[in-house]
Amino acid sequence: MTxxxxxxxxxxxxxxxxxxxxxxxxxxxxxxxAVSAIPADWTVIVVGPRRGxxxxxxxxxxxxxxxxxxxxxxxxxxxxxxxGATMIATLPGDAPxxxxxxxLLARTLADSPAPVGAVIGVDHAGxxxxxxxAVRGPALQRLAGLGDSAGIRAxxxxxELGGAAELVRVGLPSALTADVDRxxxxxxxxxxxxxxxxxxxxxxxR
Numbered sequence: 001m002t003x004x005x006x007x008x009x010x011x012x013x014x015x016x017x018x019x020x021x022x023x024x025x026x027x028x029x030x031x032x033x034a035v036s037a038i039p040a041d042w043t044v045i046v047v048g049p050r051r052g053x054x055x056x057x058x059x060x061x062x063x064x065x066x067x068x069x070x071x072x073x074x075x076x077x078x079x080x081x082x083x084g085a086t087m088i089a090t091l092p093g094d095a096p097x098x099x100x101x102x103x104l105l106a107r108t109l110a111d112s113p114a115p116v117g118a119v120i121g122v123d124h125a126g127x128x129x130x131x132x133x134a135v136r137g138p139a140l141q142r143l144a145g146l147g148d149s150a151g152i153r154a155x156x157x158x159x160e161l162g163g164a165a166e167l168v169r170v171g172l173p174s175a176l177t178a179d180v181d182r183x184x185x186x187x188x189x190x191x192x193x194x195x196x197x198x199x200x201x202x203x204x205x206r
Contacts, residue, residue, distance in 0.1 A: 001110060001136070004085035005038045005102055006076030007031070008069055008131060009048030009093030010062055015181045021051070023186055025096050026193050030180060033193075034091060037099030045079045047072040048093065058083065069131055070152035077135070077144040087136040094180045096189050098132065101176035105134035108170050117165020120158065124174040130154040132177065139165040 009031055013020040021031040028036070031046075032054060038044060044057040051059075060079045062071040073090055080088045089106040091098030101121055109119045117139030121132035131154055135143055142164040143157065161167060175192045179185065 003087045004043040004080035006090040007046045008072045033096040047076045070154040081144045089134040109134040115166045118161045119168045121172045123177040
């Protein structure tokens with residue numbers, strides 16, 4: 001199975017007050033930190049403006065640019081299928097541990113029976129995280145084929161996926177769903193960056 005990581009990086013950083021994806025976490029830009037856990041044999045597709053990364057990536061834009069995270073997921077899914085990927089895992093570019101979550105979700109989906117077409121991350125409060133999913137097979141084809149994606153709500157994508165295949169929800173540690181919207185969030189994730197997330201791969205599926 002060929003896997004692509006879809007990195008959602010098209011936001012405007014209004015609440016942060018500057019380009020948050022360039023902000024440093026342990027001396028590493030936030031976007032680079034987010035992709036650092038993605039396996040070397042995965043294709044990386046960044047939905048957003050072209051940026052410098054330490055690994056090869058395909059850059060695409062949502063339609064229209066700035067059309068929101070739902071549109072970005074669809075644009076990434078289209079680019080992934082065009083590149084020959086048979087499974088995708090999504091992560092927000094402002095989630096420094098999102099790459100670790102993406103690997104966990106992809107592994108869970110790969111180990112799931114064939115009828116399961118998608119797994120969805122769930123935070124510590126039991127809330128679905130529609131920007132942290134892994135999708136394969138008919139569900140991926142359906143996602144890539146959605147039209148008129150401008151302004152589509154990310155949570156609507158869960159309904160679309162549910163119409164194509166069985167869904168499984170996976171509990172994620174709070175660190176793996178942490179993102180940066182405001183400057184104080186950056187302080188929090190810098191503290192989290194000292195943690196050890198190796199044990200998350202042994203967590204039970206929720």
